[in-house]
Amino acid sequence: MDLRQTILLSILSAIVRVSLQQGIIVSSTVAKSNWTVGDTVTFTCEVVKFEQPAPPPLFFTFMTVARQTWKDSEFSKLVSLEPQKSNSLPKLTTFFPPSKRWMATYETVEKYLDKASTKLILKLTDFQCEDIGSYKCIVAVNNQTDLYDRTGHNLTTTAPITLDLQSTPHNGNEEFASINAVGDNISLRCSVTGPPDIKISWKFAKYPPDEIAYPENDVVFYPETELNSTSGCATRSYISVLAKTVQANEDGSIYYCIVSDLLGKELARKHFTIWFQERNPNNNYKNGVKVLNMQQSLTLLLFVCILKTFLID
Numbered sequence: 417m418d419l420r421q422t423i424l425l426s427i428l429s430a431i432v433r434v435s436l437q438q439g440i441i442v443s444s445t446v447a448k449s450n451w452t453v454g455d456t457v458t459f460t461c462e463v464v465k466f467e468q469p470a471p472p473p474l475f476f477t478f479m480t481v482a483r484q485t486w487k488d489s490e491f492s493k494l495v496s497l498e499p500q501k502s503n504s505l506p507k508l509t510t511f512f513p514p515s516k517r518w519m520a521t522y523e524t525v526e527k528y529l530d531k532a533s534t535k536l537i538l539k540l541t542d543f544q545c546e547d548i549g550s551y552k553c554i555v556a557v558n559n560q561t562d563l564y565d566r567t568g569h570n571l572t573t574t575a576p577i578t579l580d581l582q583s584t585p586h587n588g589n590e591e592f593a594s595i596n597a598v599g600d601n602i603s604l605r606c607s608v609t610g611p612p613d614i615k616i617s618w619k620f621a622k623y624p625p626d627e628i629a630y631p632e633n634d635v636v637f638y639p640e641t642e643l644n645s646t647s648g649c650a651t652r653s654y655i656s657v658l659a660k661t662v663q664a665n666e667d668g669s670i671y672y673c674i675v676s677d678l679l680g681k682e683l684a685r686k687h688f689t690i691w692f693q694e695r696n697p698n699n700n701y702k703n704g705v706k707v708l709n710m711q712q713s714l715t716l717l718l719f720v721c722i723l724k725t726f727l728i729d
Contacts, residue, residue: 440465442564444481444553449569453576455543459569461536461553477556481520481538484568485549486648491568495520497536506534517541545649548572575649577610581673581686593689596662604658604688606673609651612643614683616656619672622665627672634659667692 441464451457461481478498482491498507512518519539526532540547550568557564584603587595596602606616616637618630641653658671668691675684 440555440557440564442479442553442555442566444551444566444569446551446569446571449571451543451571451573453544453573455573457540457543457547457571459538459540459551461538461555461566463534463555465532465534477558479534479536479553479555481536481551482554483549483551485546486645487546488549491550491552494518495536495538497522497534543571543573545573545575545647548648573649574611575609575647575651577608577614577675577684579673579675579684579686580607581605581688582607583688583690588691590689592687593691595691598662598664598692600662602660602662602690604660604671604673606656606658606686608654608656608673608675608684610654610675610683612650612652613678614652614654614675615678616654617674617676618656618658619674621670621672622668624670630658630671662690662692664692666690 443462443464445460445462447458459481461479463479478496480496481494483494484491493511495511496509498509500507506522506524508520508522510518510520512520517540519541521537521539522535523537524532524534536553538551548571550570552568553564553566555564556562581592582605583594584605585594585596585600594602604618606618608614608616618635619627620630621627636657636659638655638657643650643652645651656673658673668689670687670689672685672687674682676682
């Protein structure tokens with residue numbers, strides 16, 4: 417047998433060996449890596465089985481989705497799927513945290529005569545900072561002697577923004593409105609907690625929706641607090657104070673505290689309304705509406721009663 421025949425025989429033998437073997441392909445998919453708080457995340461683990469007449473069928477003994485969060489030292493199972501010898505349906509076991517945000521399903525599809533697919537699907541609704549971490553698919557075959565461990569998908573998000581707006585002094589019962597007098601010195605304090613690298617700006621509108629950027633020389637930005645990640649998301653606290661004197665033409669004026677990213681995209685806002693009050697001890701004002709005081713009301717009521725008595729007589 418010459419060299420050419422030897423090489424050809426070796427190739428044919430390799431093809432036969434491959435055709436007699438059975439293989440699986442393990443994959444895991446997720447739509448993206450950076451999510452927004454409140455999103456629904458779907459993680460899919462798939463095993464595709466290729467069947468051949470011999471040797472005996474090779475298939476998984478279990479498949480699982482595991483994760484390692486920001487606070488965990490190792491991966492832990494979230495859901496596991498195991499074929500059952502006595503039952504045609506696999507056994508689905510969940511190890512979810514105590515929350516209603518989790519759901520697991522599976523599906524098996526015979527794609528071709530020699531190929532079948534089994535999917536383990538994990539759905540997490542309302543994704544939060546504490547869910548940040550690495551998620552991966554683990555499949556065991558040959559009675560767990562062979563493990564197919566897919567590289568984890570790192571799922572991230574950014575901290576939600578909380579914004580509080582306060583006025584000093586604050587007169588009246590409305591949370592985001594105050595009754596002030598001409599000449600009053602007021603301070604609007606905007607406190608924000610959110611991800612790093614955000615900025616605060618102010619706008620003014622006497623007749624909404626016409627908004628005008630407020631002069632920065634009347635605004636004080638206090639130093640940011642220390643970066644922390646106690647919930648899984650990196651967060652900072654920011655404070656900005658707008659100081660001004662109430663003018664005679666500012667009845668119903670609205671001041672907006674606006675949070676945006678470094679590219680200028682608006683992320684959140686709140687507004688505060690300043691109502692005008694004249695310094696007149698005989699009159700009370702609320703939200704720009706004049707209300708007669710108690711003494712004037714009693715005087716008017718007495719006058720009406722006397723007039724009515726004369727008319728009846």
